[in-house]
Amino acid sequence: MSLISPWRSDFPALAAFEAENQTYLDSAATAQKPLVLIDALHACYSYGIANVHRAQHLPAERSTQAFEAARQKMADWIGAGSPSRIVFTRGATEALNLLAYGLEHLIQPGDDIVVSALEHHANLLPWQQLALRRQARLVILPIDDAGMVDLDAARQMIGSRTRLLAVSQLSNVLGSWQPLAELLPMARTHGALTIIDGAQGAVHGRHDVQKIGCDFYVLSSHKLYGPDGVGILYGRNEALNQLQHWQFGGEMVRAADYHAAEFHSTPFGFEAGTPPIAGVIGLGATLDYLAGLDMVAVSAHEQSLHAELMAGLLARKSIRIVAHPQTALVSFNAIGVHHADLSHLLTEQGIAVRSGTHCAMPLMKHLGLAGAIRVSLGLYNDSSDLQRFFTALDQALELLA
């Protein structure tokens, strides 16, 4: 059965790629954009842009309204409850750095900061560096063969010294959903704050942050079919109130003197300087688009496509899949073949996949892998993409044999 994405034509880049013989299977790195977003960006600049939350004039009023409407849409999309719980950042990485600085005052020497062994550098290095700044201990939760955080080990390792628990919702290398429902209460019992890196998870299915029950949730616009340069930080009110300001400048300040200043609370106190205005408005357009889709159908399509990808790889004897991917992506290697060679030959054939350590060097070392090829899917991919990928894969493996 050949799967056809009914949403493919909503994304102009897919036709453009096809015209230049490129097959895009790297959506976990960044996603293509729907036409409605491109139109929104175009409209933003062609009808006139103005800075937000500053001037009284009509263009400023229009910009500010569209900007704040996007905040509301984001709050609705992830079930934040209130737009005041949404902070716009320049990316998911910046949102995690914001947390690592904003929560620094809560960390004392000897405290534990807990992350998992599968974290992307963005959800590892800010905590590693925070631990170093505060002489705290960075605790790494091990993962099992399926690519999930080992809950028995976590029960032992999360304790009274734990101040923060930061884990991914969906691994960008292993494609495994993490057992948040079991993990988060372990941290909560000990009064630790919980941070979820939703950069990958937020793109697959629709998630309610209040149901997840985390203190903070971070996601990336550009992976969610939105513009790049925009990240989102959600926090529960009590959690947001614990943040100390970290970047200083225009608009985040309530009153300033030469030698002292008072700052706004969230969200505005954490949006120093001119935000990515058009990017946020564009994200609003993407969220309108996504909200109009039948998410059950989208998820079903993505799951079927993922199953087809898995089956095709498993059918090839020399392929070794990394862990047990559940959705969105598959990382793999071919026996006796360097991933860089395979990647080179796939690139030659117009297959856009990612190769290397996927911004998770410690995880790859932990798995004993020098690297891997990662195929990742978006809602616009369909069987034709996978067929081209498999044809190219067979050709490449034949050449390298």
Add this chain to the structure above:
Amino acid sequence: MNALPTAAAQVLERFQQAASWEQRARLLMQWGNQLEAVGTEECNETNRIQGCESLVWLIDASSENHLHFRAVSDARILRGLLALLLLRINGLTRQELDTIDLADWFAQLGLSRQLSPSRSNGLNAVLQRMRELADTKT
């Protein structure tokens, strides 16, 4: 642009005759097999190039007047690219290394993308290391 050494001119002719990506890939892998030998003891941290997705070791065996590098990688295609790079560079003077247009060399071979500014590409890191090594000796 300096005149190509004979060996470089020959390899260029063969690559320019390669009509398909498969032929180019085969040629690359063949050339990779012709790299000068590098001993396992030379594959150490000092000789390893940082910033490559694959493991690459570069050994400077240059004389006073002429550059001479040996290199090896654990990836086959990259070994081929290294061979093509060394073929063009070995025997040059240090001054010539600064003036040579390597982007043009790889473009003529039909491999221009291999010198792209993308950080994931190893060849640029190799070239940068060669220039550093050449500079420290002048």
